[in-house]
Amino acid sequence: GAVVSQHPSWVICKSGTSVKIECRSLDFQATTMFWYRQFPKQSLMLMATSNEGSKATYEQGVEKDKFLINHASLTLSTLTVTSAHPEDSSFYICSASLSGRAGNEQFFGPGTRLTVL
C-alpha cells in the first residue's frame, strides 16, 4: 500500500513552453501533497505544500506564478512549470501524506526528470 505515481517520468521541452506533471496516490487518499525539486547531487528542496481544494503554500523563493499547483482531488495533484527555461531543468518529486497517520508520514513518487532545451 501507500503507492504514489508520477507522470511523465521524464520530459524534454523547448524553452518557453509549459509542462504539466501529475502526482497520484494510487491506493490511499492524501490530505496533503508536497512538491520537491532536486538538482544533481543535491538534496530535495520543498517547493510547495498542497491541500485538496485549497491554494498551495509556496516556500520562500519559489515563484507561484511560474510553478502552478492544482490539487483537485484527494488522489491527484498537478505541477505546471510555465514558460520553462533551461535553469528549470531538474528532478521534480512529489510526495503524499496519509490522512490520520501519526507524524503525517510522506510517501514519495518516483520523480519526473525535466530537461528544458
Place this chain on the structure above:
Amino acid sequence: QKEVEQDPGPLSVPEGAIVSLNCTYSNSAFQYFMWYRQYSRKGPELLMYTYSSGNKEDGRFTAQVDKSSKYISLFIRDSQPSDSATYLCAMMDSSYKLIFGSGTRLLVRP
C-alpha cells in the same frame, strides 16, 4: 548554517561491513526523524522513522536519535552491494514539513 548537515561522502565499504551514517541539526523543534534511501533517478524510499530520542531497529538497520546532542545516526549491519545508494536523513517539526540533509552516497563493494 544549514538546518540539517550531512556528509555527502561518497562512503565506500566492503561487503559485510557495518556502515554508520550521521546527521546533525540545529532546530530543537524537530520531533520526527527519518532515513530515506534513494537510488539514482528514483524517488526516496522511507527506511526508518523515529519519534524523539532513542533507538529503533528493523532488520539490518538501526536508527539512533540523540536530541540532547542534536545528532542522529543510521547503522547498517552486514552491508550488501544492493545497499549502494544515497541515504538522506530528514526531520520534521510540528508543521509536518520535511527538511532533508544533502544525502550521503554509499558504495558497498562486492
